Amino acid sequence: xxxxxxEYGIIVENVALMDYRFNADYQMIxxxxxIADTKTKTLxxxxxxxxxxxxxxxxxxxxxxxxxxxxxxxxxxxxxxRGRLLPAAxxxxxxxxxxxxxxxxxxxxxx
Numbered sequence: 001x002x003x004x005x006x007e008y009g010i011i012v013e014n015v016a017l018m019d020y021r022f023n024a025d026y027q028m029i030x031x032x033x034x035i036a037d038t039k040t041k042t043l044x045x046x047x048x049x050x051x052x053x054x055x056x057x058x059x060x061x062x063x064x065x066x067x068x069x070x071x072x073x074x075x076x077x078x079x080x081x082r083g084r085l086l087p088a089a090x091x092x093x094x095x096x097x098x099x100x101x102x103x104x105x106x107x108x109x110x111x
Contacts, residue, residue: 002012022030
């Protein structure tokens, strides 16, 4: 700095950067920017935390689903190995069998 200013006859002996002051409006803009930057960083951090928590919850849910599927598969496998298969939907004992019987009786009655 001394080299640049000496060309103009200015001698710099000391530079004090401790107590600087800006125009009040400019200082307010600087303060508001710092506050906005802090809020932005906080929101980004909260978003990242939420994303990570949701990933964990998803993995937990997938684990529960896979566990339920494995248990049901094992149950079906055991029934199959004992020769006891589950009835199909339209076989006696199936969930639609009684409704189909009622429909058939109704058709015979109307014919």
